[in-house]
Amino acid sequence: MDMDITEPLVPMVGHVKVPQAKPPANQSGDAGPAPTCPTYAGAFKCIGASCEDDCCHTWTIPLDKNTYRLYQNFPVEKLGSVVAEYVSVKTAETHDNLFAQITRNDSGACPFYTSGRLCGIQEEYGPQLLSATCSIYPRVLNLVDSRLEGSLSLSCPQAARDVLLVPHSTQVVSDLLSGAFRTDNYFTLTSNEASYGHKPYSAFHDVRRCMIALVTDRSRPVWERLLLIGSLCKQLDEIPTDGALSKVFAILVDYHRVVGTERGCSETENLPTDLALKLRVLFKFVSERAQDKTCGTRFLDTYWDFVEGIGSSEGAKPGEDVERMRHAEEFYHRPFFEARPYIFENYLLNHMFKTLFPFGRARSADFVARSIFDEYILMATQFAIINGLLIGIAGHFKEGFSEEHVVKTIQSFARELDHDPTALDSMIEFMQKTNLGNLVGISILLKN
Secondary structure: OOOOOOOOOOOOOOOOOOOOOOOOOOOOOOOOOOOOOOOOOHHHOOOHHOOOOOEEEOOOOEEEEHHHHHOOOOOOOOHHHHHHHHHEEOOOOOOOHOOOOEOOOOOOOOOOOOOOOOEEEHHOOHHHHOOOOHHHHHHEEEEOOOEEEEEEEOHHHHHHHHHHHHOHHOOOOOOOOOOOOOOOOOOEEOOOOOHOOOOOHHHHHHHHHHHHHHHOOOOOOOHHHHHHHHHHHHHHHHHOOHHHHHHHHHHHHHHHHHHOOOOOOHHHHHHOHHHHHHHHHHHHOOOOOOOHOOOOHHHHHHHHHHHHHHHHOOOOOOOOHHHHHHHHHHHHHHHHHHHOOOOHHHHHHHHHHHOOOOOOOOOOOOOOOOOOHHHHHHHHHEEEEEHHHHHHHHHHHHHHHHHHHHHHHHHHHHHHHHHOOOOHHHHHHHHHOOOOOOOHHHHHOOOO
């Protein structure tokens, strides 16, 4: 394969009263199907100053017009002076939901962030005056068919623990309309874009059920499940508008029949592997991020743990890093995740719920319309990077490799993506430029 590897949430005013569908009851069994209308975000509890990271750095927070006006009434001695210096109207923005913004101070932190590692606005005026972004985070709200869904952003350490380390975490039933946080900042399904092909939105829940079944199919390794999902996304992308629904349901029936069987195994096993290329791609992604001046210290720690677990020492023979990776995966990484299969399943399910996979979500200031298959490329590439990092980190810590290493790796990587609106575009561009943005390329990145 030819390749050159040298080369926030938008607030609205008040709470929206959204009809809430009753989620299905929890399922029993090892894997168990996740609900098609997730509500587990409502159970999240912030641990405040006890958190090892904070969500008050490197983000410029948008403000809706109503919240902005409330902040203008703060007395000078009660944060009014901070408002005057750091809260400003976005003159180029006409949308009321993006009317103003809170800019960061010289240290890169929110100016309302206190020395006690808490929010000054919440301390002084209570949670009801938080911006929609701050009130909702790390919850991610989506509105689908008039039903409010809630998943979690894994850029928050506690949210990452809640999702990754708890079996059946995405099946937790909670109240998204409790009033504990704002519900007026939500995403919706993207609309059909002529340049990105037809998307069968009326079959969204049927497609989601099939995706969930594939993710939780423990009869095959995770990399194989992801390749089958990629194949499904490719077929969905290629369906013409005429007769689309009948074709969609026929395809879904075929993939449901694959679950729990050996069907499809020969096709995925015959896709190529190339550990040397996989490692070069992985190093390129993570080293570029680590060298960025905005890179967080937690991801830098993760990066160096990975390097120490995989990187060859000076004077080592060519290919020794590949052998280190192979050894780390076989003796430390694979046994760990075989004993905890729910970790990767929870990660993928949360990603699907959060992004309205594979259709994509709209109503974001940084929204980019993408095809169904490009949504898949993004999910699979992110998973491949995370999994590669975890192999190296397992090789570094060996028998000491733990769940907290998993949480830190995934959380620190998610934070780098969440705080850089251009990161996903760069990822897609790289995959296309290097001819890896297809099932063959994804196979190289996923298979060990």
